[in-house]
Amino acid sequence: MPPAKLLALLYAALFLAPGVTQPFLPAWLGARGLTDGQIGLVIATPLLMRILATPPVTLFAERKKSVALALLLCSIATAAGYLTLGFGHGFGVIILLIAAISIAQGPIQSLNDALTLRVVQESRRTTGPRLDYGRIRVWGSIAFVLASLMAGRLLQFIPVTGVSWMIAAGAIIGAFVTWEYSGVAPPEAVLRPARTKSQMYIGRPWLVFGIIASSAAIQASHGLLYTFGPKHWGANGIPSQEVGMLWALGVITEIMMFAFGGKLIRSQWSASILLGCGGFAATMRWLSLAFDPSATLLIFVQAMHGLTFCATHFSTQFLLSLFVPSDLAARVQGWYSAAVAAGLAALTALSGVLYAGLGERAYWVMALVSLSGLVGAVLVNAKLSVRTSA
Numbered sequence: 001m002p003p004a005k006l007l008a009l010l011y012a013a014l015f016l017a018p019g020v021t022q023p024f025l026p027a028w029l030g031a032r033g034l035t036d037g038q039i040g041l042v043i044a045t046p047l048l049m050r051i052l053a054t055p056p057v058t059l060f061a062e063r064k065k066s067v068a069l070a071l072l073l074c075s076i077a078t079a080a081g082y083l084t085l086g087f088g089h090g091f092g093v094i095i096l097l098i099a100a101i102s103i104a105q106g107p108i109q110s111l112n113d114a115l116t117l118r119v120v121q122e123s124r125r126t127t128g129p130r131l132d133y134g135r136i137r138v139w140g141s142i143a144f145v146l147a148s149l150m151a152g153r154l155l156q157f158i159p160v161t162g163v164s165w166m167i168a169a170g171a172i173i174g175a176f177v178t179w180e181y182s183g184v185a186p187p188e189a190v191l192r193p194a195r196t197k198s199q200m201y202i203g204r205p206w207l208v209f210g211i212i213a214s215s216a217a218i219q220a221s222h223g224l225l226y227t228f229g230p231k232h233w234g235a236n237g238i239p240s241q242e243v244g245m246l247w248a249l250g251v252i253t254e255i256m257m258f259a260f261g262g263k264l265i266r267s268q269w270s271a272s273i274l275l276g277c278g279g280f281a282a283t284m285r286w287l288s289l290a291f292d293p294s295a296t297l298l299i300f301v302q303a304m305h306g307l308t309f310c311a312t313h314f315s316t317q318f319l320l321s322l323f324v325p326s327d328l329a330a331r332v333q334g335w336y337s338a339a340v341a342a343g344l345a346a347l348t349a350l351s352g353v354l355y356a357g358l359g360e361r362a363y364w365v366m367a368l369v370s371l372s373g374l375v376g377a378v379l380v381n382a383k384l385s386v387r388t389s390a
Contacts, residue, residue: 003123004131006181007116011140013177014075014108016170017082019147020163024155028163029094038091042098047345049102051338057107058114058334067330068182071111075178077104079171086164106341110333117321117329133321134314138258145251207383208323211275212336214376215316218279220343221286221370222309224351224362229289232360238295246302253306261314271318272381278312279374283367290363308370
């Protein structure tokens with residue numbers, strides 16, 4: 001199978017379990033008898049574990065030159081964890097199981113991105129076809145949507161207690177495809193240029209840190225929307241069916257951006273411009289939501305998700321692939337994932353207080369956070385422009 005199709009299949013398989021977990025795990029937890037407060041703690045646990053687990057796991061995988069093996073082990077451990085979760089009862093047992101699962105599942109996306117970007121970088125150095133990260137990554141989003149739709153359909157015929165088994169099934173498929181990938185993946189030594197120990201460095205480190213910080217701020221500013229967006233729309237009289245359609249619209253624009261956004265990025269300068277567009281769109285999006293737009297205007301606000309999330313992530317990955325050597329990609333992906341998780345965890349926790357006290361005006365705070373990401377993107381662009389002109 002060609003590398004692009006193999007990596008696309010890998011993304012699709014690894015996004016099946018999250019496609020069921022994100023919309024339906026809270027309902028399963030409620031069916032297990034957990035209170036709203038306990039459910040909130042369980043849902044927040046993966047973010048904390050991602051911060052703690054991802055950097056050391058990606059660093060260890062990189063030093064052992066076994067990123068593909070680390071991805072396989074994490075996938076198998078995730079599948080085993082979700083199988084065990086199906087038998088879990090009680091808040092203490094469930095939160096410990098979720099924490100253990102999250103230690104394995106947290107690094108998966110970073111490891112997968114590191115492998116994919118390494119192959120994409122290699123395609124730029126050869127005479128063969130150049131691979132497009134967005135065209136590969138889009139299959140993860142497509143699989144996420146399909147898994148959500150299929151799970152929702154199945155729950156019309158089975159009790160909500162079946163959610164854990166659907167998640168486990170998705171995780172098992174992910175582990176199986178990862179096993180198949182690890183058997184045919186190119187040796188990492190082939191995809192890594194020969195380097196001496198003295199050459200192991202990141203080009204333009206402060207620029208890399210600026211890219212990560214800017215992107216993390218823009219991504220974290222989604223915390224209020226993810227936590228209270230649908231609930232607030234429903235409280236304002238928007239029917240649940242329309243709320244679901246609005247949420248799906250955001251995912252559809254995300255898929256379109258991944259599929260066609262590669263045509264917008266031709267250089268490091270255009271990538272930094274796209275990062276700034278993500279920050280600007282996020283700021284405008286939160287300012288619009290602060291004024292409680294009508295259902296019609298919400299269509300346009302949700303359609304901005306392709307910019308606020310996808311363009312930000314897409315441009316960040318392109319820039320990191322330029323300035324980070326392939327043999328350090330896993331480590332930097334771990335930093336990026338931890339930065340986004342830390343920002344999201346902080347703003348998600350803060351969202352409850354902000355929303356209770358300010359209502360929709362809490363989006364002003366999110367706008368300030370995304371604005372800081374926009375300022376960072378402008379500074380990154382200025383630095384790139386100076387280096388290019390020099």
